[in-house]
Amino acid sequence: MTPKHAFPEALLARLEPFEGGFHAHRLAAQGGDVLFARYAAGEHIPPHEHPTENWGVVLTGALELTCAGETRRYEAGSWYHLAPGQAHEARFPEATTMLELWFYAERGEGTG
Numbered sequence: 389m390t391p392k393h394a395f396p397e398a399l400l401a402r403l404e405p406f407e408g409g410f411h412a413h414r415l416a417a418q419g420g421d422v423l424f425a426r427y428a429a430g431e432h433i434p435p436h437e438h439p440t441e442n443w444g445v446v447l448t449g450a451l452e453l454t455c456a457g458e459t460r461r462y463e464a465g466s467w468y469h470l471a472p473g474q475a476h477e478a479r480f481p482e483a484t485t486m487l488e489l490w491f492y493a494e495r496g497e498g499t500g
Contacts, residue, residue: 394447394485395424409433412488423488427451427480435477440490442470449484453477 395413403424406412410433412425420440427449435454444451444467451462455476462468470476472493 395426400424420489420491423486423490425486425488427478427484427486429480429483431480431484433478435475437473437475438490439472440492441472442468442488442490444468444486444488447485447487449480449482451484451486452479452481454479 400413403413403415406414406421406423406425410425410427410431412423415422415424429449446462446464446466446468448464450464451466451468452459453462453468453476454460455470455474460468
């Protein structure tokens with residue numbers, strides 16, 4: 389079940405679906421991507437890493453982000469940052485929406 393979200397359906401209809409391990413829509417840009425992401429209550433993303441530098445803001449709900457054995461909770465209005473290659477896992481204790489900015493190391497290397 390997709391959680392209630394803070395994104396207008398008309399906006400999402402203009403964006404391509406993100407092909408990854410969570411429900412999102414993607415706005416591709418040179419050197420990065422902007423993701424409009426939605427997570428269901430109780431959703432868990434196992435430990436992983438990726439080549440992008442990530443910045444994100446929680447719009448609704450909450451994110452519990454674990455890096456190097458330390459878990460931090462981010463609630464609506466909170467920003468987080470992940471360096472390229474930084475191992476992490478995420479849990480969503482409630483339905484959550486986030487705006488995520490993924491920057492690629494090489495300019496123009498995006499996923500599209």
